[in-house]
Ligand SMILES: [Fe+2]
């Protein structure tokens with residue numbers, strides 16, 4: 154009998170010039186219906202100018218336990234931020 | 248509330264030093280105001296309690312469409328009809344946001360529907376009352392959505408990421424709901440004596456069930472204390488009820504309506520209203536399935552689900568046929 158429709162993740166571009174942002178998910182039988190459903194569920198008040206949908210099962214995610222190995226190394230590289238360097242006041246804006 | 252009397256497995260709330268390291272780290276993150284995300288470790292009871300709370304909340308949004316849906320075809324003007332349709336459509340959206348949030352905890356949509364349709368899962372007691380006149384649509388927006396806002400606003404800060412984010416979306420839409428209801432009441436109260444009497448009658452019938460939405464006093468409840476420790480509940484039921492009464496009484500006065508509670512009085516010392524106790528026997532009966540419309544509501548849900556089966560199956564069949572065709576075309580091209 155009936156099987157559950159697959160789950161889709163929905164991404165919306167809020168305005169021209171912005172990135173698509175993840176807004177949530179929904180069930181739909183295929184990509185076409187996922188877009189139509191996303192229009193009704195996530196953009197009832199002009200929240201978007203473009204929609205992406207992707208099967209949730211096609212998303213590959215980093216594991217929460219990999220947080221340390223993946224992101225800790227960046228902590229040691231503070232020189233990547235401009236504030237690491239002192240610019241003398243006399244130099245003015247840089 | 249939309250999720251009333253959500254049970255945990257807790258016998259009592261344990262302190263940090265009674266916890267195993269993993270759970271202690273989890274509790275410390277919550278205490279620090281951090282969000283817990285779907286794939287992260289969480290205590291089994293946290294997961295189960297959230298599934299109960301979020302799915303109950305979702306069911307309430309979905310069943311909550313029924314009393315209002317009753318008036319869509321009978322709205323007094325085309326504009327009111329369009330507004331009510333938009334409001335009810337929002338509630339469907341709220342249900343969908345919440346079901347998705349619950350699914351991230353490892354329960355499927357079909358399982359949740361099954362729990363609702365079999366009567367195993369609860370939804371808010373308020374939706375088991377009938378909508379007898381157009382004024383009831385005003386009273387629901389004003390009082391019921393008003394009460395919902397009271398508890399949904401703090402939930403935007405709750406510890407579970409997907410639930411908190413769903414609440415942000417929902418809260419953005421709720422104030423439209425409350426205002427359209429208050430607007431209906433305002434127009435009726437400025438109308439003929441008969442219209443004003445309709446508004447009063449609606450307030451008389453919806454006042455006490457609205458106060459019951461917050462659930463009985465839970466100051467002594469271990470479940471409530473545990474949910475607060477997990478930051479999936481922020482205020483006690485009595486606190487929210489007090490806030491609701493204090494906010495609503497001046498609005499009723501503005502409308503020129505009388506709140507049907509002889510015990511209602513301003514208490515200068517506490518800076519809030521004193522008010523009477525709702526009939527908790529009635530509340531527990533409604534929760535147990537004996538409210539005026541429980542049977543009708545579940546029947547309507549089951550019928551909608553059953554009647555839609557051929558359509559869902561049809562779309563699934565179409566989708567797999569299309570996928571097979573694409574696959575065949577791809578193979579032929581190679
Ligand atoms: Fe809602």
Ligand SMILES: [Fe+2]
Pocket residue numbers: 338392395421424
């Ligand atoms: Fe609402």
